[in-house]
Amino acid sequence: MSRRGPSSSTTSTASSLSREVDKKLTLQDPAAAATVRVPPASSKSVRFPVRPGYGTVGRKCVVKANHFLVKVAERDLCHYDVTITPEVTSKKVTREIINQLGNLYRASHLGNLRVAYDGRKSIYTAGELPFSSKEFKIEGGLPETL
Numbered sequence: 001m002s003r004r005g006p007s008s009s010t011t012s013t014a015s016s017l018s019r020e021v022d023k024k025l026t027l028q029d030p031a032a033a034a035t036v037r038v039p040p041a042s043s044k045s046v047r048f049p050v051r052p053g054y055g056t057v058g059r060k061c062v063v064k065a066n067h068f069l070v071k072v073a074e075r076d077l078c079h080y081d082v083t084i085t086p087e088v089t090s091k092k093v094t095r096e097i098i099n100q101l102g103n104l105y106r107a108s109h110l111g112n113l114r115v116a117y118d119g120r121k122s123i124y125t126a127g128e129l130p131f132s133s134k135e136f137k138i139e140g141g142l143p144e145t146l
Helices: 008-024 030-034 091-105
Strands: 077-081 115-117 122-126
Touching (some): 091 115
Antiparallel strands (some): 077 122, 115 122
């Protein structure tokens, strides 16, 4: 028995299959891939469709938000978490404590920065405080009626 090589029909099928795979596989060089335009992630560039029947159903109401415009000249606004111990539940008392903190330590420890307090757990300053974490002691002097 003699051994023969692959038949010509098998060879032509393999070569045509190879050519077909080469056609389907297209490789891009990295420079060409970098030119692909990706849509921007900003919502400002997206135009949403107009809602049909705007203002025809429902009732008007006033929405109040606790946001307001703040203008600060060339400074970063910084946010700090505040913990008052022992825990105080009255906003009036916590505001008085923070007012005393500002009055007592503004020049010596707070970098002469004014603080804005939200009445709960946040203080805001126009610029960084000269420390990352610090404990202050405020004693007495709080009105008994608060």
